[in-house]
């Protein structure tokens with residue numbers, strides 16, 4: 001089984017190293033052999049090749065069964081006037097691999113509830129799976145440009161969705177809800193946006209294919225509120241690209257730390273891209289104190305969704321929960337373990 005590693009920038013290389021070591025332990029314990037190739041993406045790719053996503057990286061990913069990515073970006077490449085930016089590498093790889101659905105599970109480990117700024121009673125039982133549309137909407141819509149008209153600057157982005165783009169991601173949300181608590185919350189802004197009215201219409205059509213799953217609609221603004229007031233009432237939340245971007249950062253606060261949250265980006269086949277939802281954390285890069293758990297839990301999703309290894313995936317998830325329950329904590333979780341020591345704490349529990 002071939003895994004393409006894209007460490008990227010900032011803390012990316014440190015956390016990907018730990019997660020890869022977890023995969024190796026899983027391989028040993030369960031008798032699988034994983035082979036790895038490593039490729040450039042983001043700022044480091046700009047420095048070395050001039051492009052945030054070199055063709056060789058895309059080819060390497062297409063040739064792999066799954067892709068594990070660290071993070072991209074950093075102050076060095078942040079000039080708003082720059083022609084190329086590390087983040088373009090991320091958008092291009094999502095589009096290039098046709099990864100139209102982004103799964104972001106948010107669970108609250110009871111031991112970490114106190115680390116969340118929200119009251120503990122609001123966190124009890126939170127277990128949400130966000131399904132964010134990833135290759136459409138405002139991020140990719142055309143036209144998109146900037147111009148100067150009569151000496152005044154003007155900029156345009158476009159929010160466009162076709163029914164096919166909506167249907168495939170909403171269908172996935174329904175299928176996943178069938179393996180969970182059977183509720184899909186479709187989030188839109190149908191009281192204002194035409195694209196949202198189409199989204200809602202298609203969600204209802206898809207809902208008819210899944211009579212055993214409950215469908216509810218929620219406007220994005222009130223959804224943002226419900227995330228902090230009664231997050232436990234959600235099961236699967238499906239929404240368009242930018243709403244999903246915003247809501248998933250908000251929901252990450254529930255878990256107490258961004259450092260624990262994984263993601264999977266999926267397309268038509270089984271090949272997927274897996275990455276923690278946090279960024280490259282340039283302030284702590286190279287210090288060896290980053291939390292590797294978001295990447296390790298992304299490895300669990302990789303085992304489940306791309307390699308079909310459910311037992312192995314569940315073992316890794318259990319190992320992370322047990323490590324945290326036993327008191328293993330990096331700085332973001334209020335502890336003092338190094339990245340490597342946290343990785344070891346997890347690996348020693350992969351049994």
Ligand code: IPM
Nearest residue numbers: 073087088090091245248277
């Ligand atoms: C995310 C990030 C990216 C996004 C950025 C870095 C382009 O915020 O994965 O949520 O907006 O999709």
Ligand code: MG
Nearest residue numbers: 245246248249
């Ligand atoms: Mg984001």
